[in-house]
Amino acid sequence: MTAKKPLLSIQDLHAKVEDKEILKGVNLEIFPGEVHAIMGRNGSGKSTLSYTLMGHPRYTVTSGKILFKGEDIVEMSPDQRARIGLALAFQYPVAIPGVSVSNFLRASVNAVRGKEIPVKEFRAELKEKMKSLGVPNEFLSRYINDGFSGGEKKRLEILQLALLKPALAVLDETDSGLDIDALKTVSEGINTLANPETAVLLITHYQRILNYVEPQFVHVFQDGRIIKSGGADLSKELEARGYDWVSQELTPSGVS
Amino acid sequence: MSAELIHDQSIGNIGNDYSQYGFQDKEDYVFKSGRGLTREIVEKISSMKNEPEWMLKYRLRALDIFLKKPMPKWGNCGLLDSIDFENIFYFVRSSERSEKSWDDVPEGIKQTFDRLGIPEAERKFLAGVTAQYESEVVYHSIREDLEAQGVVFLDMDSGLREHEEIVRKHFGTVIPAADNKFSALNSAVWSGGSFVWVPEGVKVEIPLQAYFRINAENMGQFERTLIIAEPGSFVHYIEGCTAPTYSTDSLHSAVVELIAKPGAHIRYTTIQNWSKNVYNLVTKRAVAHTDAKVEWVDGNIGSKLTMKYPAIHLVGERAHGEVLSIAFAGDDQHQDAGAKMVHAAPNTTSMVVSKSISKNGGRTSYRGLVKVYPNAKGAKSNIKCDALLLDEKSRSDTYPTMEIDEKDVTIEHEATVSKVGEEQLFYLMSRGLTQDEATAMIINGFFEPFTKELPLEYAVELNRLIQLEMSGSVG
Numbered sequence: 001m002t003a004k005k006p007l008l009s010i011q012d013l014h015a016k017v018e019d020k021e022i023l024k025g026v027n028l029e030i031f032p033g034e035v036h037a038i039m040g041r042n043g044s045g046k047s048t049l050s051y052t053l054m055g056h057p058r059y060t061v062t063s064g065k066i067l068f069k070g071e072d073i074v075e076m077s078p079d080q081r082a083r084i085g086l087a088l089a090f091q092y093p094v095a096i097p098g099v100s101v102s103n104f105l106r107a108s109v110n111a112v113r114g115k116e117i118p119v120k121e122f123r124a125e126l127k128e129k130m131k132s133l134g135v136p137n138e139f140l141s142r143y144i145n146d147g148f149s150g151g152e153k154k155r156l157e158i159l160q161l162a163l164l165k166p167a168l169a170v171l172d173e174t175d176s177g178l179d180i181d182a183l184k185t186v187s188e189g190i191n192t193l194a195n196p197e198t199a200v201l202l203i204t205h206y207q208r209i210l211n212y213v214e215p216q217f218v219h220v221f222q223d224g225r226i227i228k229s230g231g232a233d234l235s236k237e238l239e240a241r242g243y244d245w246v247s248q249e250l251t252p253s254g255v256s
Numbered sequence: 257m258s259a260e261l262i263h264d265q266s267i268g269n270i271g272n273d274y275s276q277y278g279f280q281d282k283e284d285y286v287f288k289s290g291r292g293l294t295r296e297i298v299e300k301i302s303s304m305k306n307e308p309e310w311m312l313k314y315r316l317r318a319l320d321i322f323l324k325k326p327m328p329k330w331g332n333c334g335l336l337d338s339i340d341f342e343n344i345f346y347f348v349r350s351s352e353r354s355e356k357s358w359d360d361v362p363e364g365i366k367q368t369f370d371r372l373g374i375p376e377a378e379r380k381f382l383a384g385v386t387a388q389y390e391s392e393v394v395y396h397s398i399r400e401d402l403e404a405q406g407v408v409f410l411d412m413d414s415g416l417r418e419h420e421e422i423v424r425k426h427f428g429t430v431i432p433a434a435d436n437k438f439s440a441l442n443s444a445v446w447s448g449g450s451f452v453w454v455p456e457g458v459k460v461e462i463p464l465q466a467y468f469r470i471n472a473e474n475m476g477q478f479e480r481t482l483i484i485a486e487p488g489s490f491v492h493y494i495e496g497c498t499a500p501t502y503s504t505d506s507l508h509s510a511v512v513e514l515i516a517k518p519g520a521h522i523r524y525t526t527i528q529n530w531s532k533n534v535y536n537l538v539t540k541r542a543v544a545h546t547d548a549k550v551e552w553v554d555g556n557i558g559s560k561l562t563m564k565y566p567a568i569h570l571v572g573e574r575a576h577g578e579v580l581s582i583a584f585a586g587d588d589q590h591q592d593a594g595a596k597m598v599h600a601a602p603n604t605t606s607m608v609v610s611k612s613i614s615k616n617g618g619r620t621s622y623r624g625l626v627k628v629y630p631n632a633k634g635a636k637s638n639i640k641c642d643a644l645l646l647d648e649k650s651r652s653d654t655y656p657t658m659e660i661d662e663k664d665v666t667i668e669h670e671a672t673v674s675k676v677g678e679e680q681l682f683y684l685m686s687r688g689l690t691q692d693e694a695t696a697m698i699i700n701g702f703f704e705p706f707t708k709e710l711p712l713e714y715a716v717e718l719n720r721l722i723q724l725e726m727s728g729s730v731g
Contacts, residue, residue, distance in 0.1 A: 098701025
């Protein structure tokens with residue numbers, strides 16, 4: 001056996017939106033099956049990282065690398081990235097009126113798996129996943145995110161990840177705007193998702209979700225980069241002492 | 257002498273005076289053309305068809321109107337003025353049609369047939385190579401069922417021969433020859449089209465498709481269709497198809513008249529996908545009597561210029577009208593479409609849903625009229641226009657006109673113009689769909705309110721066609 005290779009390796013990543021540099025030298029390695037959490041204040045650039053990973057056209061990488069399964073994906077379109085095993089659960093999933101959830105899910109699963117799955121087989125798999133996530137049947141005939149509540153949108157995101165079985169699932173503030181019951185259901189979904197085949201990168205503002213989903217690694221994000229990394233304990237310390245504690249700790253004396 | 261045949265004043269004039277709404281031209285415009293169409297041609301058409309005297313007079317009167325009427329000064333005037341009436345053959349008998357060969361059909365159209373999987377026989381018909389569409393067997397059994405119910409479903413020429421009295425009573429009562437320049441032209445030289453008569457109380461279960469009627473005039477230049485639904489009856493009529501229809505005739509100008517008598521229900525579905533050399537200038541109008549319901553389901557995909565504003569005159573109490581339309585305009589296309597709802601009786605209701613997509617510099621326009629006459633108390637009208645632009649070069653305009661002469665009414669109008677959202681595309685692409693697949697999915701979703709009203713085979717074909725359009729592989 002060779003030594004384990006990282007699934008994702010982000011190396012000194014810089015990215016901008018329009019002319020504003022948001023990511024300023026991100027370094028991060030994720031190995032298969034690991035669960036990581038990135039925590040940071042609003043505006044620290046966390047969401048930019050998730051969009052840049054997935055290849056949003058408005059986010060331009062100016063330098064650095066994103067190696068996924070050993071391959072630099074910076075030039076890849078979002079659909080190419082999806083097909084090699086990257087997936088993003090959106091903080092604000094958009095509505096697409098007129099497109100039913102069931103048609104969309106099937107098209108998406110076929111595209112990512114690279115083959116037509118027989119309708120019957122797909123239905124069976126879908127029903128099972130929906131059941132475990134507590135997603136009601138009527139979701140299937142509704143239009144994508146159209147008129148969905150916040151909790152319904154997040155559940156649909158998790159359902160998609162469960163069907164796509166990505167090698168890396170990036171969850172962008174999946175906990176925001178959820179009440180406690182919804183948070184529990186969604187967290188259970190994430191825990192089912194996280195397995196040796198699927199690594200998880202949780203991006204969050206609050207420690208709250210980490211009561212239900214236990215990461216092995218926690219990173220503190222500030223001003224476009226990771227400023228501190230640690231184990232699960234780090235999130236508890238952050239909760240107790242606030243983000244200022246990390247920034248103060250890292251600010252050398254004499255420098256404001 | 258035959259004025260009453262051209263003009264049924266009681267219905268014909270309702271809502272015809274569009275001059276106040278920008279729908280008509282100044283009368284001082286001098287028309288100079290007309291050399292392409294002569295009295296002799298019209299007389300010849302009528303005599304070849306062995307028509308009764310009154311129809312010949314009707315045609316000649318319409319010819320005078322056509323020659324006198326100026327071209328519309330609204331819509332796409334530049335394109336309209338480029339129509340060369342002298343270069344148009346106004347009537348060619350089927351047997352005299354020059355034999356066209358499959359080799360003459362443009363490559364792009366053949367490829368689209370391929371990709372849509374259109375059966376061989378149907379391709380030739382759509383391409384105008386054969387006049388026969390081999391659905392004769394299918395139609396035969398349908399025809400027997402219809403006959404048993406007393407339903408008449410014929411081409412217009414046969415309709416006039418076999419049911420002269422019904423035709424004479426209704427022909428031109430909804431759309432008089434003088435309505436506009438192109439209805440006058442059609443009235444003078446019409447040929448082909450459908451004649452449908454549904455007896456009182458009869459519900460026609462299966463949609464009547466123009467396809468079933470097998471002759472070349474089916475897709476003629478100057479079709480004339482008249483559908484009469486007697487009290488309490490129902491009929492759904494479908495014309496056109498989603499596959500591109502190749503025509504060497506550059507001007508198509510149909511007139512379609514629907515009459516829904518008390519409690520009757522007519523649904524008229526059109527899918528127009530003419531090849532991109534065609535000017536499609538159509539006048540469609542329905543009259544809905546007490547408790548009657550009329551629906552125009554109208555899809556415009558092809559042609560160079562389409563000008564079409566299906567109208568419903570709600571003349572009886574509680575009559576209901578709906579127009580549900582989509583338009584798709586690509587490179588060098590202008591879809592100028594809309595709806596006219598005329599409320600002439602109390603508690604009449606109407607609804608318009610219009611959806612358009614412009615791509616590659618294509619242009620779509622919504623041109624609509626809602627007119628409420630005094631004393632049409634309790635009238636309700638709801639109009640919704642959504643336009644989707646796929647790029648910066650494309651264009652969409654809305655020209656709504658309201659003429660409300662009654663206070664006790666509810667009129668709602670909502671119009672949106674949007675672009676295919678970057679966020680929507682990114683969302684679908686992040687789920688593995690290519691940009692073309694994602695765009696096609698968003699567009700199919702946008703058209704869904706329309707598509708779901710179509711018979712399944714039409715809906716499936718339309719979705720596939722949009723996918724082809726999106727991947728730029730349609731000729």
